[in-house]
Amino acid sequence: MELPKSYIAKEHEAHIYDVWLKSGAFKPSKTGDNFSILMPPPNANESLHVGHALMVTVEDVMIRHARMNGKSTNWVPGTDHAGFETQVVYEKKLQKEDKSRFDFTPEQLRSNIREYVLAQQETILSQIKALGASCNWGELYFTLDQNIIDVAYQTFSKLNKDKLLYRAKRLVNYCVKHGTSFSDLEVEYEDRQGTLTYFKYPIKNENDAFITVATTRPETMLGDTAVAVSPNGKHKSLIGKKAIIPLINREIPIIADDAVLNEYGSGCVKVTPAHSHIDADIATRHKLPTIEVIDNRGKMMGDIPKDLIGVKSAEARAMIVEKLKQLNLVEKEEAINHRIGVCYKCKTPIEVLPIEQWWVSTKPLAKKAIDAIKKNQITITPKESKRNIVAWLENIIDWNISRQIVWGIPIPAWYKKQVAGSREPVLRSELRRAQQGAGSEIKIQVDSPGTGWEQDKDTFDTWFSSTQLPFAALGYPNSEAYKNHFPTSTMETGADILYFWVARMIMMSLYVTGEVPFKHIYLHGLVLDAQGKKMSKSKGNVVDPITLMDQYGTDALRWAVIHGTTAGQNFNMTLDRVIGGRNFANKIWNAARYVLAAGQGTENRENGAVNSEHKALTSSPLGKLDQLDKYDQLDLSIKINQQIISKLQKLIADVNKAFATNQYGFATDLIFDFFWHEFCDKYIEESKTLLKTPQTAPETQKVLLTCITSSLKLLHPFMPFVTETIWQEFESHKLVDEKLLILAKWPNETIGK
């Protein structure tokens, strides 16, 4: 059968993937050292983006390379319930239908989202397959699988027993739009225009004496419990006196604290411990009380002027400034550009609120992680990241793991119901407090302790359970996969979740299993658009990998994301890269067509690769030499042949070195350069002459075949489809011995010797 002049990826990919699947190649083999990767689970609700394409490609390269080197590979795929993110997506969907989360009971909402997610998940799984991922589908996990939930519960309980878990009303970062708290990592900072308002607090018992404070949040004055000044600053003389909060006439002390900068603003800080992290620290140092004035809807509350109750904080701000102006207490207003914390999804400013949450004491956990990293029990590519991860762990703060959303793992804590109060709770904050019973009896267990107990309404931060995936997804503690493949070999993931996920996985794994979760971390960079800008739907600069795969082939896309890229380094995704990949696949295809013709002899070929003149000379088909092993002793007599084989040997050695140091982009450079410029441009051209002479033809045939088969092997991890398609063609002509390229042996550096 005549091979067409161009490689048409679409005609082969589905079939080839099927052949691999049926061969059992994706499963761990019975022999060989273990090599395992846990696939970072893509969100089940989204479809494949080019970042996933990068992730899947890099991991597939690692796995295929390990497999060809005789390892028993286990690449465990999964999808993520992605608690908050999915709930946001689902709420947007509800919004389009003119509904909101408040139209459902939590149980209804949870079951609706589950249904939606399980339906969505098929899309991303089929797209991962389309990328050629050679993962072990038999071990597919979903982060809400019962065994993963069980592990999360065991860990929660263990943390509690070890006194590393506590429930406390502490300041949390809260998005009033989404109605949930976040950990410190989930808060994003944005530059926003704001107004720094300077206003005067009268000094007690001193007529016409004032202290001026500057703030961007005048409404929080109602919750002030002190004014702080620099210990040796310009307001030193006021320390110890009392200031009076206007509008509510509450007396507060003037204190000295090192956190206050004499030079900034007015040199005085109003201290609102309920709504500012820094103020809370000051309050702790000076044992100041905490007065809440903003509730979890972002509205004013508490013992404040009646007209302000229930008013949104931003509106209250304007009202208060107006009132203060009327009292002549506003000194000046200054426009400033400042950074404020915002919800990373909706960009709503984060409110800092004191809320009862579950906290993990992270310091002791981090200590073990730091030790393991410093002792190189875990290594990192790029190695510069080691410093970052250690620094983050050293400065870690306690982790709020409660989220006020329904889509997630319910927290296995129970509260004794309070005796009904004088009135029904009205505000959601009151309701929650009543339900979760601040100060009431708490039991940590999965099942209800009995009547009169109510379960915590919150769910875990998705990262709390995700950080246990390296062992939980493998079936900890009793499964074969856990016993054989834990710790996993490499954690390949985005540099952007180094702290969110990677650092915390190390902590949790050492804590729960006593072992590191993986031996090596490989971080890939961000895929940017052609101009080097972050891709985002709102910018409309998102590159869709599916379209590219359809048009140029999966190998072209894989090539585009790995050729010329470096670990941890962002790169710009351009169409040129993909076209380059497509062209290279086609080059491989055509070189193979040439060798196939040269190798088979040409007697039956109308448009044979070698022209009719060669027919008689190459009619002794290489197909009879069906043991490639024989090429270990090529015993070459022709200089050109010796040269190309020696270059091939060097290539294999260099590529091995590149793999050993995780330089995949560099490996593709080496192979590309050899294949195109040495093998195709020079050697194939020279072989045309050699094939004309009976004395030189047979040896040249062997060398051609050796070069192409070795190149196909080296290229297979990167471009699995075109290489396997060609291999199957060679196999059908008995030019190669190994049935499947995916299971073929990685070439030896001494090939041909």
Next chain:
RNA sequence: GGAUCCUUAGCUCAGUUGGUUAGAGCGCCUCGUUUACACCGAGGAGGUCAGAGGUUCGAGCCCUCUAGGAUCCACCA
């Protein structure tokens, strides 16, 4: 403010432990199609490797400083 990375051909970037004449892809110019491949080939133009100083027999690579850019962390009310 702290940290990391980057600055090499018009553009995007390689350059593996310092070692002859610094490379690739794309783009550009000339030529070429019964030739494995025009998704191609042959040839060519194009670089004081950001700047300055230092170490060295030798520096794109190591050290110091300067300038510009990116990212992460902290965050000032």
